[in-house]
């Protein structure tokens with residue numbers, strides 16, 4: 001058995017607990033269950049409101065909804081991996097409740113933007129191994145992009161399992177922890193920038209008289225094709241753009257408008273601002289954890 005096969009086999013025997021059951025939890029659950037990495041009933045899900053959302057996830061994916069307090073505590077204690085998947089503003093209270101519940105035998109995998117490993121340690125206990133990640137919602141369809149960092153005490157098997165999980169739902173990049181905020185700016189928030197561009201393209205297509213369905217499909221195929229071209233050819237995006245741009249032609253005219261509008265600078269500033277915001281969120285969480 002190769003290392004990858006034995007990691008996948010040990011993952012199949014594990015129990016995973018999602019602490020937070022929103023969009024990002026669902027993206028990972030869908031990716032993991034659709035790829036058959038683990039039997040759905042071995043995944044427990046809990047949230048704060050304890051309402052219909054858990055039933056919805058159970059219905060969609062066959063995961064175990066955790067309503068009862070005793071049952072939730074048992075899953076949090078016994079799961080091999082606990083995913084921290086709540087918003088930054090809710091993380092302090094939620095993580096404080098894990099102190100004395102999770103132990104060094106488990107792995108805590110955070111997807112929370114900005115939340116430093118040291119702050120997680122301060123809240124739950126420094127002996128608990130932590131994997132800090134920044135995935136994105138494209139994990140839903142196996143095309144996610146996830147940045148990963150580890151606390152010092154994550155054993156080699158823990159690293160292998162984490163990379164198997166995120167590798168099964170897309171690509172992973174292991175980075176030094178301070179760079180996770182940059183990953184957040186590029187690929188964590190990134191799908192939203194692309195959707196924003198697509199919204200504007202579809203809108204423009206409609207204004208030029210294309211029917212909504214044609215506007216949507218032409219836009220989707222264009223973005224898909226451009227991304228796939230870059231991946232398949234390994235080409236530099238500036239060179240691929242040059243091949244589309246005939247001198248004196250339509251693309252040149254369009255790019256001139258984008259340049260006049262400050263498009264490249266706006267994108268650079270947006271990515272940098274998202275990264276900066278991740279740092280701010282981290283600092284807020286750290287301040288409230290150290291009170």
Ligand SMILES: NC(=O)C1=CN([C@@H]2O[C@H](COP(=O)(O)OP(=O)(O)OC[C@H]3O[C@@H](n4cnc5c(N)ncnc54)[C@H](OP(=O)(O)O)[C@@H]3O)[C@@H](O)[C@H]2O)C=CC1
Pocket residue numbers: 019020021022023024025046047048049050085086087088090093094111112113134135136137188189
């Ligand atoms: N959405 C995205 O594209 C990405 C998000 N992230 C990160 O993922 C995290 C979750 O984001 P997202 O899924 O969008 O958020 P959602 O608002 O969709 O989900 C948050 C979940 O956390 C639950 N929750 C809040 N407080 C508690 C608590 N005390 N105990 C248990 N559950 C709790 C909420 O429950 P309830 O609804 O009952 O309040 C809800 O199920 C964030 O930290 C974000 O930074 C990372 C990468 C991409």
Ligand SMILES: O=C(O)[C@@H]1CCC=N1
Pocket residue numbers: 113184188189
């Ligand atoms: O907007 C947010 O804060 C989260 C983190 C990355 C994507 N969504």
